[in-house]
Amino acid sequence: MTIDDLWAVSTVVLGPFIGSFIGLLTLRLPAGRAWAASRSACDACQRPLGVVDLFPLLSYLWLRGRCRTCKAAIPPRYPLLEGACLLIALWSALSQTGPMVPVTAILGWWLLLIATIDSEHLWLPDILTLPFGLAGAVLTIGVADAAPWTPLLGAALGYGGLAAIAWLYRRMRGFDGMGGGDPRLLGAIGAWVGWQGLPSVLIWACLAGLSVAAAQAIVRKRLSPGEQLPFGAFLAVGAWLTWLWGPLHSLLRAGLG
Incomplete structure (x- = not known):
C-alpha cells in the first residue's frame, strides 16, 4: 500500500465515525447541551451507550x-449522517490524491x-463557522500550497460582499x-475556495435555493408567505461543488477549449 492509498483508506474508514459525531453535534448544539465530555445515552431510557451501540452503521443494522434495553426506535438521522459522511469520504478519495483526500473530506464533513x-x-453558530474559516486558511496554505493572502482575501470579500x-x-x-450568520459563513468559505471561487459558490447556492423553492411550490401548490429557506445550506452546496470542480469560468473555458 502506497502513502496515497493510506491517506484514502484512512479517510474512508474515518468517515462513518465522523458522521456519528456530527449526529451528536446537530442535536446537542442547538439544544445548548454539553457535547465534549458527556457520555452518549439512549434518549428514551437514558442508559449509557457502549461500543456495541455506537459502532457507526453496523450497530444500527445489528x-x-x-x-x-427499552426497544425504543433509534432516530434514522444517525445512520443517514454516518452514511453521508462515508459517501463524502469516498467522493474525496476518488477525486483527490495524497493529503488532499482528508482535506477535501474535512471540508465536506464540516459543510454537512x-x-x-x-x-x-x-x-x-459562530462556534462552527469561525473555526471552519480558520481551518480553511490553515489547510489551503499548508497542504494545498495556496498563497498566504489567498484565503485572507477570500474571507474578506466573502464576508464583506454578502x-x-x-x-x-x-x-x-x-x-x-x-x-x-450567512455573511460569516461565506467569509469562511472564501478562506477555502479563494476570492476566485466566490461567484461560483453564490451561483450554485442560488440554483440550489431556486430548485428547492420550485420543488416546494410544486408539492404544496404554493409557497407559504414569509417562509424562510436555509441559505447557509445552499452556500454549503455551492462551496462543495466549487471546491471539487473549480470556478465556473474555468469550467466554461475548459468546455469551450
Missing part, C-alpha cells in the same frame, strides 16, 4: 434500529454539519433578507 443545523434550525448585499436589502425593503 440492533435493527432499536435500543437494546453546518447545512444540517441550518436546515433544521435556521441557525449558523454583508453589503444584506445591508442594501434591509435599507431598500425595511427588513432583513438573510440571517446574520
Whole structure:
C-alpha cells in the first residue's frame, strides 16, 4: 500500500465515525447541551451507550434500529449522517490524491454539519463557522500550497460582499433578507475556495435555493408567505461543488477549449 492509498483508506474508514459525531453535534448544539465530555445515552431510557451501540452503521443494522434495553426506535438521522459522511469520504478519495483526500473530506464533513443545523434550525453558530474559516486558511496554505493572502482575501470579500448585499436589502425593503450568520459563513468559505471561487459558490447556492423553492411550490401548490429557506445550506452546496470542480469560468473555458 502506497502513502496515497493510506491517506484514502484512512479517510474512508474515518468517515462513518465522523458522521456519528456530527449526529451528536446537530442535536446537542442547538439544544445548548454539553457535547465534549458527556457520555452518549439512549434518549428514551437514558442508559449509557457502549461500543456495541455506537459502532457507526453496523450497530444500527445489528440492533435493527432499536435500543437494546427499552426497544425504543433509534432516530434514522444517525445512520443517514454516518452514511453521508462515508459517501463524502469516498467522493474525496476518488477525486483527490495524497493529503488532499482528508482535506477535501474535512471540508465536506464540516459543510454537512453546518447545512444540517441550518436546515433544521435556521441557525449558523459562530462556534462552527469561525473555526471552519480558520481551518480553511490553515489547510489551503499548508497542504494545498495556496498563497498566504489567498484565503485572507477570500474571507474578506466573502464576508464583506454578502454583508453589503444584506445591508442594501434591509435599507431598500425595511427588513432583513438573510440571517446574520450567512455573511460569516461565506467569509469562511472564501478562506477555502479563494476570492476566485466566490461567484461560483453564490451561483450554485442560488440554483440550489431556486430548485428547492420550485420543488416546494410544486408539492404544496404554493409557497407559504414569509417562509424562510436555509441559505447557509445552499452556500454549503455551492462551496462543495466549487471546491471539487473549480470556478465556473474555468469550467466554461475548459468546455469551450
